[in-house]
Amino acid sequence: MSTAVKTQAGQISADARPASGAWAAEARTDAASRLAAMGLPTRRDEYWKWTRPDSLISAAPATAEVFDNQGEPLVFHEIDRLKLVFVDGVFDADASDDLEGEGLEIERLSTASEKDIHWAKDLYGVLETAGQTPVQSPLAVYNSAMATDGVVVRVTGKPTRPVSLIYRHEDSASDVILHHVIKVEEGATLTLLENGAAAARFNQVTEVDVAKGAEFHHVRAQGRDHDRQAITHIFARVDAEATFKSFTMTVNGKLTRNECVIDIIGDDAVAHIAGAALGDGAENEFHHDDTVFITHDAVACESRQVFKKVLKNGAKGVFQGKILVKPDAQKTDGYQKSQSLLLDDDASFQAKPELEIYADDVICSHGSTTGAIDEEALFYLRSRGVPTPIATDLLVLAFLADAIEEIEDEDIAAEVTGRLDAWLTRRRG
Amino acid sequence: MAGVDELIAKEGVEEETVEAVKSLAGAYKYGWETEIEMEYAPKGVNPDIVRLISEKNDEPEWMTEWRLEAFARWEKLEEPSWALLNYPEIDFQDQYYYARPKSMEEKPKSLDEVDPKLLATYEKLGIPLKEQMILAGVEGAEDMPAEGRKVAVDAVFDSVSVGTTFQAELKKAGVIFCSISEAIKEHPELVKKYLGSVVPVSDNYYATLNSAVFSDGSFVYIPPNTRCPMELSTYFRINAENTGQFERTLIIADKGSYVSYLEGCTAPQRDTAQLHAAVVEIIIEEDAEVKYSTVQNWFPGDEEGKGGIYNFVTKRADCRGDRSKVMWTQVETGSAVTWKYPSCILRGAESQGEFYSIAITNNYQQADTGTKMVHLGRDTKSRIVSKGISAGKAQNTYRGLVSMHPKAKNSRNYTQCDSLLIGDKCGAHTVPYIEVKNNSSRVEHEATTSKVDEEQMFYCRQRGMDEEEAVALIVNGFAKEVLQALPMEFAMEAQQLVAISLEGSVG
Amino acid sequence: MLKINNLHVKLEEEDKRILKGVDLEVPAGKVHAIMGPNGSGKSTLSYVLSGRDGYEVTEGDATLDGEELLDMEPEERAAAGLFLAFQYPVEIPGVGNMTFLRTAVNAQRKARGEEEMSAADFLKFVRAKAKDLKIDADMLKRPVNVGFSGGEKKRNEILQMAMLEPKMCILDETDSGLDVDAMKLVSEGVNALRDEGRSFLVITHYQRLLDHIKPDVVHIMAAGRIVKSGGPELALEVENNGYADILAEIDA
Numbered sequence A: 001m002s003t004a005v006k007t008q009a010g011q012i013s014a015d016a017r018p019a020s021g022a023w024a025a026e027a028r029t030d031a032a033s034r035l036a037a038m039g040l041p042t043r044r045d046e047y048w049k050w051t052r053p054d055s056l057i058s059a060a061p062a063t064a065e066v067f068d069n070q071g072e073p074l075v076f077h078e079i080d081r082l083k084l085v086f087v088d089g090v091f092d093a094d095a096s097d098d099l100e101g102e103g104l105e106i107e108r109l110s111t112a113s114e115k116d117i118h119w120a121k122d123l124y125g126v127l128e129t130a131g132q133t134p135v136q137s138p139l140a141v142y143n144s145a146m147a148t149d150g151v152v153v154r155v156t157g158k159p160t161r162p163v164s165l166i167y168r169h170e171d172s173a174s175d176v177i178l179h180h181v182i183k184v185e186e187g188a189t190l191t192l193l194e195n196g197a198a199a200a201r202f203n204q205v206t207e208v209d210v211a212k213g214a215e216f217h218h219v220r221a222q223g224r225d226h227d228r229q230a231i232t233h234i235f236a237r238v239d240a241e242a243t244f245k246s247f248t249m250t251v252n253g254k255l256t257r258n259e260c261v262i263d264i265i266g267d268d269a270v271a272h273i274a275g276a277a278l279g280d281g282a283e284n285e286f287h288h289d290d291t292v293f294i295t296h297d298a299v300a301c302e303s304r305q306v307f308k309k310v311l312k313n314g315a316k317g318v319f320q321g322k323i324l325v326k327p328d329a330q331k332t333d334g335y336q337k338s339q340s341l342l343l344d345d346d347a348s349f350q351a352k353p354e355l356e357i358y359a360d361d362v363i364c365s366h367g368s369t370t371g372a373i374d375e376e377a378l379f380y381l382r383s384r385g386v387p388t389p390i391a392t393d394l395l396v397l398a399f400l401a402d403a404i405e406e407i408e409d410e411d412i413a414a415e416v417t418g419r420l421d422a423w424l425t426r427r428r429g
Numbered sequence B: 001m002a003g004v005d006e007l008i009a010k011e012g013v014e015e016e017t018v019e020a021v022k023s024l025a026g027a028y029k030y031g032w033e034t035e036i037e038m039e040y041a042p043k044g045v046n047p048d049i050v051r052l053i054s055e056k057n058d059e060p061e062w063m064t065e066w067r068l069e070a071f072a073r074w075e076k077l078e079e080p081s082w083a084l085l086n087y088p089e090i091d092f093q094d095q096y097y098y099a100r101p102k103s104m105e106e107k108p109k110s111l112d113e114v115d116p117k118l119l120a121t122y123e124k125l126g127i128p129l130k131e132q133m134i135l136a137g138v139e140g141a142e143d144m145p146a147e148g149r150k151v152a153v154d155a156v157f158d159s160v161s162v163g164t165t166f167q168a169e170l171k172k173a174g175v176i177f178c179s180i181s182e183a184i185k186e187h188p189e190l191v192k193k194y195l196g197s198v199v200p201v202s203d204n205y206y207a208t209l210n211s212a213v214f215s216d217g218s219f220v221y222i223p224p225n226t227r228c229p230m231e232l233s234t235y236f237r238i239n240a241e242n243t244g245q246f247e248r249t250l251i252i253a254d255k256g257s258y259v260s261y262l263e264g265c266t267a268p269q270r271d272t273a274q275l276h277a278a279v280v281e282i283i284i285e286e287d288a289e290v291k292y293s294t295v296q297n298w299f300p301g302d303e304e305g306k307g308g309i310y311n312f313v314t315k316r317a318d319c320r321g322d323r324s325k326v327m328w329t330q331v332e333t334g335s336a337v338t339w340k341y342p343s344c345i346l347r348g349a350e351s352q353g354e355f356y357s358i359a360i361t362n363n364y365q366q367a368d369t370g371t372k373m374v375h376l377g378r379d380t381k382s383r384i385v386s387k388g389i390s391a392g393k394a395q396n397t398y399r400g401l402v403s404m405h406p407k408a409k410n411s412r413n414y415t416q417c418d419s420l421l422i423g424d425k426c427g428a429h430t431v432p433y434i435e436v437k438n439n440s441s442r443v444e445h446e447a448t449t450s451k452v453d454e455e456q457m458f459y460c461r462q463r464g465m466d467e468e469e470a471v472a473l474i475v476n477g478f479a480k481e482v483l484q485a486l487p488m489e490f491a492m493e494a495q496q497l498v499a500i501s502l503e504g505s506v507g
Numbered sequence C: 001m002l003k004i005n006n007l008h009v010k011l012e013e014e015d016k017r018i019l020k021g022v023d024l025e026v027p028a029g030k031v032h033a034i035m036g037p038n039g040s041g042k043s044t045l046s047y048v049l050s051g052r053d054g055y056e057v058t059e060g061d062a063t064l065d066g067e068e069l070l071d072m073e074p075e076e077r078a079a080a081g082l083f084l085a086f087q088y089p090v091e092i093p094g095v096g097n098m099t100f101l102r103t104a105v106n107a108q109r110k111a112r113g114e115e116e117m118s119a120a121d122f123l124k125f126v127r128a129k130a131k132d133l134k135i136d137a138d139m140l141k142r143p144v145n146v147g148f149s150g151g152e153k154k155r156n157e158i159l160q161m162a163m164l165e166p167k168m169c170i171l172d173e174t175d176s177g178l179d180v181d182a183m184k185l186v187s188e189g190v191n192a193l194r195d196e197g198r199s200f201l202v203i204t205h206y207q208r209l210l211d212h213i214k215p216d217v218v219h220i221m222a223a224g225r226i227v228k229s230g231g232p233e234l235a236l237e238v239e240n241n242g243y244a245d246i247l248a249e250i251d252a
């Protein structure tokens, strides 16, 4: 499917695009023409200088061996949740729970897009379009033009269980595009879980509208398949007094770029985005890129970016983050933290933590540190009898803690910590 | 109470702030013009103009060729647009590239022969071209002999160097301090070896243009194991209208030497913008140390944003030798547009680079400034302290790069980058690039943006200060770490500038 | 000297009323003390008098020697002779204590049309005053209040008061956090300034301070109002029995 990217970018013809009802057809046509004007990313683009877009847009098919987790239960298995399963990008109704829940309306994107009138019309491709400033995301536009599957979720109440999207990867040559639209209505609350690799190459867009006073909590664990590649995009619009929180855990993966564009449009809103990535380049390449743009366009809002990376054996980390404070966004409180722990000399980290501020009554800051493990702390632990590998892992987990703390639900946070701990333990042998 | 006397001495620098604030009334102090007969090259730039400049300077053939090659490259380059700067397109053909006072046609043999009008100009700027002690006006500054301190001055007026003081005395110490045009003739071997070796001819658009058309500037060579007996300084004055100033500075600190170099700049107040594109190259050999301080006070344009200097500057120090050291300190208060990133190439093992900067923008000024610390050698260290202050409708950007190459083992960087906003119509931005390619190095970067603290303002006002005075005091405190890095007499001037630059920014 | 008339104050940003009709008069040369439970509005009163942002006067007025205080900018009030020793003195990094003092002294002199003090005179002046308060050279050199201990901050406030020679001094819990010796120093500093042209409004919780600085009148403030006034014996009563009795008596 996305083999078409390279060959057809700029000229995605109407018949290459999926058939659909009026609103969806219009949105897809619009995306196709926007992409034609924008073109695909190149290494000369300011925000692609540290991550090569080539393999994400290449016409050559991507392959990734399916990860054998040796019967180990998947992450979140202990959490009571409403499961929606995609196998290589196709919704699997049999493996999924019923598409209903208290205060929830769930539909497949393919079903929704056949209808002539649908609430998703006001969001599909719309938040993505708005998110093209300050920086363009052509691969998200491509997604809007081409996506056939995904879910559209409208939340009107406070469902007791999280909605959980499970992306199974079974075909080693799958190339998948998924597009989700989520609308959390005024005062409603949703927790969204995601896990799995989805495909050898995965392009995802999630558009999230968090209405006044609503809450959206998102925790994601990206698949462990070593060769997989992923470009994911979140476009969020956060209204007054609403809360948006998103956390991503990444272990393994040849190439991952997680983009997140958040527009805060209502006063007193809160938006937090966090990530913990563990990469070991010994088993395979590991390149992880977090690219985040937060725009404050309202008064007295709070934003946080907390990204932690632990890298070794040639693993590469990239962080690009911007806080943009518009002229009238007074009383903004913005903080950005990007830290990397380089466990050996071959690992590398590149960062560009930007502040662009046009209002004066603000407190905005960022901190970025890069370096090896704290020798003093290590020595202290060893002097208490903890062997070096265990001491190192302890310090690694402690280093990641700031990011994990951004997960509000304790059970889910414990699950994430457990997985990270297991990853470290396995490598200790 | 012993100690109190000492205390005043040590505190001397900032002690004077308040007086400074009060003693200086008007805004831009240096906006007047010297009426003097000038000789211009025809407007515009082309190979003929490049040859003409070379000819005016009596240059050898190799230098002319070097320039022409640079010009050929420049024609192929495009003006960069990545900085957060917004200014009308510059018509590079609508400028004079060479302007020299008629009286300088015959190069004066000594300072006594210099046109009195030119001498008067520098006198009025507070830089008398006399070989006298400069009294720093700071009570009991410890490191200063009772009779004052000597500072040698090279004075550049539009396109030419007017004269250089203390040359004889410096010569005795083996130090060469002269205009670059003189050095090309007198010390071709040094110039040939080092010119363009730190900032290559085609480094960037403005540096390439400078390589083709630079008309004068300063040259410094400090021989091995020599501590330069006095501070060296160059004072740049743009006087002529529609004229670009393109100066070139080359500083070579040979093994084990030390020099502190100061640079000042001013220009008359005019309605049309003027271009300034300089290149500074510094070569620092083993165990040598260079301190380079700038107080940049080009005309910033008026309150409506009319006029002012467009300042595009490439400054780079190459710490070639082991344990070499460079310290850039800059106080950027002038210019309508500033595009400037004094950088350090830390090549030698255990070499060190420091960058201290205060950038103040008010009214419609725009600054995009910062530094690059490129760590190539092992055990290298760098430190960046940047204080940006934005007021009025100004935009102020810190842009920097810290790069740890794979071989730069055990290296360190610390960056502190603070921005202060005064008023809700201005902007403050931070664009740092961090690249770390080994794990024995440590990079720490911190940045904050906020407005002047209200509690501090109220505290000052409760003690009787008006708003403007309180802001000047707090801003000077905010910028203190950088002010302290300046040589004493510059620190005082800088403090006054901080206050003046912010005039009219509150209330 | 200071006359406060039915002063009502609320927070600017929210609908919270803090002062609900304060009446107070401190004649020239007198020392008045204000005591009262935490949160009763004592600091608010001192802030409003000195012109801090964030408060809105909804009713009433305040004059200093007949001049309407509430219309003036903070620095004008300072120049008119009003001084506030802050309960929580503000830290100003990078600004030397000495520079701060000198800027303040000269600003006030200028505002009053007096000559600025020369560097030498200023130095002599500061030295003498600092010595009395046992403030050493190091403290003068350091940035304003940065890294000062609680006691040092309070002594620094008194030093500023001594330098600025105001006519109306408000001391907001200047005794809090002081050890016995520091308390003595501070009160000596205050007593040295006592003069028939100068008045004091001393906000405190403790009799201890009032042993040193003998008040002429003691006021009890509660819930944004002066609920009781009396002689020095009132402070003793508070010291011995707390506020409960007095408040109960008023409620009754």
Ligand SMILES: Nc1ncnc2c1ncn2[C@@H]1O[C@H](COP(=O)(O)OP(=O)(O)O)[C@@H](O)[C@H]1O
Binding pocket: C011, C018, C036, C037, C038, C039, C040, C041, C042, C043, C044, C045, C054
């Ligand atoms: N800026 C403010 N914001 C919110 N509440 C305030 C503010 N200033 C004062 N208050 C409240 O007003 C009341 C009086 O405070 P204050 O004057 O500090 O009391 P006191 O000094 O008598 O202990 C308290 O309840 C306090 O919390």
Ligand SMILES: [Mg+2]
Binding pocket: C042, C043, C044, C087, C172, C173
């Ligand atoms: Mg209080």
